[in-house]
Amino acid sequence: MLRLPYQVVRGFKMSSVDQSMQLLRNQAYVNGQWVNAQSKAVYPVTNPADDKVITEVPDMDAHDTKAALDAAADAFKTWKKTTAKERSSILRKWYDICMKNSDYLAEIITAEAGKPLAESKGEIVYGSSFLEWFADTARHINGEVIPSPWPNKQIMVTRQPLGVVSIITPWNFPFAMITRKVSALMAAGCTCVIKPAEDTPLSALAAVQLAEEAGVPKGVINVVTASRKNAPNVGQVLCEDPQVGCISFTGSTHVGKILYGMAAKGVKRVSLELGGNAPFIVFPSADMDNALENAMLAKFRNNGQACVGANRFLVHEDVFNKFVTGLKEKIAQKCILGPGSKPGVTCGPLINTAQVNKITGLVDDAVSKGAKLMLGGKVASNIGNKFYESTLLTDVTPKMNIYKEEIFGPVVVCYKFKTEEEVLKIANSTRSGLASYVFTKDLGQAFRMSQELEFGMVGINSGMLSTTEAPFGGIKESGIGREGSKHGAEEYTDIKYTLFSALDK
Incomplete structure (x- = not known):
């Protein structure tokens, strides 16, 4: 397979260790070209395990972002006219190339995000599954014909691509959060500009290199890299430029509200997947071994740095001691701290000092x-300095900050409850509403919890919710819209109603 070599340009540095990464890029990608910032500014991307610089990437600003949006807007004129079959074929090729390069992609994720290599490989499989799914979905974005109330008229409804999409992604799943969004919007006929997280831009650049190899036309996908210093200005352009039809963001509720406000100025579509505060509820009838295994999955995936991660463990008083003892044993046995590249490690570093x-x-x-x-x-x-021990706390009360905040780290907090009514009140006492987990063998109880929990997703006897086929998203302050499933592509379409009249003339 043709593989583009990494680029070493004036003002950029790569350590000798990291030059072996075959998909490592250190330039942004605009209109089918690998480019520097117009100002020539760069910023370093470091490995959180040891703080060593992996490489430097362009520190782009509002002017660079505007150029990327112009390219995306120009490409949209032709991309929207491609057939669903053509878009499907390109997405399928991108999927195939990503799977063939999964080891190289995983290597980059581990280097810049710190997660264990096995977990990085899992992210590549998960992220690539969206390319495969939306390659199929592209050919099934259907309209409808509605029976007319008039004898000489016909009502037709079609879905059309809404235009250029601004994408802002987080650092915790730097590959999957991009493929989940980009494959859906491409399937719908849209183009995009991606602003990856400051800490993890290299996964985005590697993914786009493979998209280029798959035949994605120039301008359809663009990547703008920027440091924290320039991120606010870049974000403002991505939200307020009149060429943008939608802002798709995954990240904190705080930042999501800011972007939502900017988008409101132009009455733009938004797709927001924001913070969570997931309850993990264990009833007396639960299969305890299954609950404990899934507690480990729900809490320690990416070392707790996941929006759907279990944040509050609500355990019935009859099984509380048994659950806490069992979980303590599993944490001590299975949570092995260390650099993600080290064999046997299951928990890597936190992403940065602020998180620590x-x-x-x-x-x-x-x-x-x-x-x-x-x-x-x-x-x-x-x-x-970024490795936090896997932690277990009990006797937590509402006066403590950890009681109400999303932890986003390797800390388990266990609370007792007595009744179903009480646990529902505790679980729902949050403005977040993303994921929730319930463990019970009582079928009626499972249905009641599914009905009454105020969350966009409910896992019954499972600590893993995410899959390509299901609509991923939250309610309340956890977001707007859904990703994955057929709904993920429909997020990037406008509904057009056409009335055909005078058909009897």
Whole structure:
């Protein structure tokens, strides 16, 4: 297979260790060209495991972003006219190429995001599944013919691509969050500009290199890289430029609200997947072994840095001690801290110092106010400055900050409850409404919980919800819209109603 070599350009540096990464790119991608920032500014991308610089990428600004949007708008004129079959074929080729290069892609994710290599490989399989799914879905974005109330008229409804989509993605799943969005909008006939997270731009650039190999036309996908300093200005252009038809964002609720406000100025479509505060509810009838295994999956995927990660473990008083004891044993046995590239490691570093400080602050506050520390509770400084020990807390009360905040780290917080009514009240006492988990063998109880939990997704006896075929998304302040499933592509379409009249003339 043709593989484009990484580029070393003036002002850019790569360590000798990282030059072996075959899909490593250090330029942005605009209108089918690998480019630098107009200002020539760069910023470093570091490995969170050891803080070593992997490479430097362009630190782009509002002018660069406008150029990328212009390219996407120009490409939309022709891309929207391609047939669904053509779009499907290109997405399928992109899927095939990504799967063939899965090891190289995973290597980049582990280097810039820190997650264990096995988990990075899992992300590539998951992320690529959206390319495969929307390759099929592209040919099934259907309209409808509605029976007319008039004898000489016909009502036709069609779905049309809404235009250029601005995509802003997070650092915790730097490949999958891009493929989940881009494959859907491409299937619908849209084009895009991607602004990947400041910490993890290299996965986006690698994915786009493979998209280029798959035959994605120039301008259909564009990638703008920017540091935290330039991110606000870049985000403003992505939201407010009149050429943009939709803003698709995955990230914190705080940032999502800011972007939503900017989009409102132009009455633009938004697709927002925001923060979660997922309850993990264990009833007395639950299969305890299954509940414990799934608790590990729901909490420690990406070392707790997942929006659907279990945030509050609500356990019935009759099985509380059994659950806490079992979970403590599993954490001690299965949570192995270390660099993601090291064999056997299951929990890598937190992404950056800010994340370490947040987790440390939440745990220290809880312990100072009476929470019982069963396990962990500090930075594993013998390994590095971003490795936080897998932690288990009990006796947490509402006066503690950790009671109400999304933790986004490797900290388990367990609470007791007595009745179904009580646990529903606790679970729903949040403005977040993304994922929730329930463990029970009582079928009626399972149906009641599914009905009453105020969350966009409910997992019954399972700690893993995400799959390509299902609509992923939340309610309340956890977002607007759905990704994956057929609904994921429909997010990027406008409905057009056409009335054919005078058909009897």
